[in-house]
Amino acid sequence: MKIRYLTTLDSISESDLAEGFFEGWPDPPSYPNFIRLLHGSSHVVLAVEESSGKVVGFINALSDGVLSAYIPLLEVIPMYQGNGIGQELVRRMLELLNGHYMIDLMCDAELGGFYEKIGMHPSGGMILRNYKNQSGM
Incomplete structure (x- = not known):
């Protein structure tokens, strides 16, 4: 499996998104x-699987x-x-956001260790x- 990483949406459409995102979301x-x-x-x-061209992450x-950035997803x-x-x-996003004073995200408690390994702090x-808007506005 070879993954390429993109920082642009120029060539991405709905059909390029793999099935399986937002697992466990009710809506x-x-x-x-x-x-x-x-x-x-x-x-x-974006993480794109080379052989299929599908976005998998x-x-x-x-x-x-100027000062702040928030990582929602x-x-x-x-x-x-x-x-x-x-x-x-995450590594590539933090590189893009380098220079910001604050980079924040919220995560479920069980995911905290993942982000701590990457250098973030609780x-x-x-x-x-x-939740009525979970699928979007």
């Missing part, structure tokens, strides 16, 4: 909303371009997990979830 975004969220991000890194960030489809793709996506935070 995941539709593929049109998935593309919209990627285009609405200030930064993206992604990370996105929202940034003010990191996803690798289940059959590709455990191959270092997630770590590489912190407190507050969230509000409107």
